[in-house]
Amino acid sequence: MTGEAVDTRAWWARGLLFENCSCQSVCPGHVHFDQLCTFERCVGYWGIQFAEGDFAGVPLGGLGAVVAYDSPQHMIEGDWTELIIIDQRASPAQREAVEAILSGRAGGPWAILARFVARRLDTRYLPIRIEDTGKVKRIRIDGILDSTIEAIRGKDRDQPVTFENMFNQVHSSSQVIAKGTTRYDDGEIVVRTEKTHGLYSNFDWRVSAT
Numbered sequence: 001m002t003g004e005a006v007d008t009r010a011w012w013a014r015g016l017l018f019e020n021c022s023c024q025s026v027c028p029g030h031v032h033f034d035q036l037c038t039f040e041r042c043v044g045y046w047g048i049q050f051a052e053g054d055f056a057g058v059p060l061g062g063l064g065a066v067v068a069y070d071s072p073q074h075m076i077e078g079d080w081t082e083l084i085i086i087d088q089r090a091s092p093a094q095r096e097a098v099e100a101i102l103s104g105r106a107g108g109p110w111a112i113l114a115r116f117v118a119r120r121l122d123t124r125y126l127p128i129r130i131e132d133t134g135k136v137k138r139i140r141i142d143g144i145l146d147s148t149i150e151a152i153r154g155k156d157r158d159q160p161v162t163f164e165n166m167f168n169q170v171h172s173s174s175q176v177i178a179k180g181t182t183r184y185d186d187g188e189i190v191v192r193t194e195k196t197h198g199l200y201s202n203f204d205w206r207v208s209a210t
Contacts, residue, residue, distance in 0.1 A: 007106040010209035011097070013053030013060050016130075017171055018137045018149050018200035019046045020180025020193055025152070027197040030168070033076035033116070043070045043191045045147070045184060046170065047139045048102070048203075049130050055097035055106070063087045064128035065098055066145065068189045075116065083121040083186055085141060087128045099123050101205070108207045109169040121188055135160065135176075137200055147182035149198040163199075171201040 021027050021037075021044025028035035029042055045068040053060030066085040072078075086098050100106040103123075104114025131138040135151040154161040160176040167173070180198030184191035 007100045009056035011055040012206035015051040016049040017203045020198040023197040025197045029075040058093045058097045078116040079118045081119045082117045084123045112169045145184045149180040175201040
């Protein structure tokens with residue numbers, strides 16, 4: 001973690017979490033950070049749509065966010081670069097809350113990932129558009145991000161292909177396997193993918209006050 005002060009307020013949040021990275025499906029680092037990713041760097045993002053939530057009295061429902069990252073092939077080594085982008089519509093209190101959660105300062109699952117971040121870029125506040133049509137998720141930030149995540153086909157075309165009982169810090173234990181195509185460039189982190197590793201799940205994060 002990069003030395004941020006810890007926020008001890010209680011909070012909870014539920015919603016949609018989806019991702020795409022440069023690895024071939026399935027990203028080895030998603031299974032465990034000690035696995036070697038497909039290429040020399042693993043670059044990608046998490047998209048977050050808060051359906052509901054509360055951070056010490058601040059409502060979170062309806063907000064979107066992105067966490068973009070650039071990590072070594074062996075993710076467990078750390079030395080990640082990370083950038084948080086928060087929906088411009090968020091109020092000052094909501095911005096503070098979402099940043100505290102996604103930077104790991106507020107504890108919970110993102111605090112585990114924050115241990116691997118060596119360089120955190122300044123948080124940005126931009127219009128984020130997220131479209132969820134079931135098996136397809138799309139996220140856009142004008143001039144920075146355009147990405148589509150689509151569930152892969154299974155034997156039963158009406159049912160998604162899933163991981164069940166899968167351990168992951170930020171995703172739920174039931175995750176839909178997908179493929180993603182992304183164009184992302186914030187001036188520091190650049191992601192260019194075409195039908196590579198993707199997945200999505202419904203998250204449920206919560207932390208009690210300490």
